[in-house]
Amino acid sequence: MDTGTWREWGADDASEWSSAPGEHDDKYLRGVLGVITGSPDYPGAAVLGVEAAHRTGVGMVRYIGPRAVRRAVLAKRPETVAVAGRVQAWLLGSGMDSANRSFMLAGDLQHALASGHPSVLDAGGLDLVGTHTGPTVITPHARELAHLLLERDVDCSVEQIEDAPAEWAERAARELEVAVLLKGAVTHVCDPEGTRLTVTARxxxxxxxxxxxxLGGIIGALAATHHERLAHDAGAITRLAATGAFIHSEAARRASDAVDGGPVVALDIAREVPRVVGGLLRR
Structure with a gap:
């Protein structure tokens, strides 16, 4: 497979996709991210994604996932709106089991994907790729991508993807006709139109x-904030995904630096996101 040239996406690139609210902006102009993530077994996925989205600077986060998870989300982020309503981008699937969806949850997910709004599909939402109607990026790691491609009769293995992530990210983009963010020490972000970007973990x-x-919350927030751009430039989702990966990586580096290079947890990364965004805005 010919993967062409891949370009490292850095701070200067990410700064072009970062924006602060203006004097005439309100929460709707800034963007509303709808979130259907988490499950009774994995409520933390929803809490973390919502936390990251808020800290990236979106106008509003609307959580309409499982009722049992909603309480955990609101306990951590009470500014989250927990009823259905206006949405301008979606984050779907994190912390869910695609093999164990209720009829109501399946309906909510399909309604979101039929809306035509930009979508970020992660984890338990990856199998829904192909039913989307708006600009969409999927965010698998190697094991998830192998499973997704095997379900579509593409012969591959986790080991093959780990050995040649650039090739398989590009093939997945072509096969699935969607933007792909393949997570790893070097994250590969590409689309069927030939955009090829990398973000190296810091x-x-x-x-x-x-x-x-x-990461899903960051990208979802960026998609909601740039919903007007995405309405006439669907390919922008690829660059927004790369920007999200850069913010995520830089936030992790800052969190680790704050403890002398020591280990960090997911919430530590989310807390550093506003400083990273602020730095990009100052550029």
């Missing part, structure tokens, strides 16, 4: 539970 302490949920 600390390997990112390899821990919950950090992917934080």
């Amino acid at each position: 600390t390997h302490w990112l390899a821990s539970a919950g950090t992917g949920d934080v």
Whole structure:
């Protein structure tokens, strides 16, 4: 497979996709992110994604996931709106089991994907790729991507993807006709139109539970904030995903630096996101 040239996405690139609210902005102009994530078994996925989205600077987060998870989300972030309503982008699937969806949850997910709004599909929402109607990015790690491709009769293995992530990210983008963010020490972000971007991890302490949920929240917030751009430039979702990966990686580095290079947890990363965004805005 010919993967062409991949370009490292850095601070200067990410700063072009970072914006502060203006004097005439309100929460709707700033963007509303709808979130359907988490489950009774994994409520933390929803808490982490919502936390990260708020801290990225979105106008509003609307959580309409499972009722049992809603209480945990509101206990951590009471500014979250927990009823259905206006949404301008979606974050779907984190912390869910695709094989164990209720009829109501399946309906909510399909309604979101039929809305035409930008979507971020993660973890338990990855199998829904292909039913989306708006600009969409999927955010698998190697094991999830292998499972997704095997379900579509593409012969591959986790080991093959880990050995050649650039090739498989690009193939997945073509096969699935969607933007792909393949997570790893070097994250590969690409789309069927030929955009090929990498983001190199600034600390390997990112390899821990919950950090992917934080990444999903960051990208979802960026998609909601840029919903007007995405309405006429669907390909922008790829660059927004790369920007989210850069913010995520830099926030992890800062969190680790704050403890002398020591280990960090997902919430530590989310707390550093506003400082990273502020730094990008100052550029």
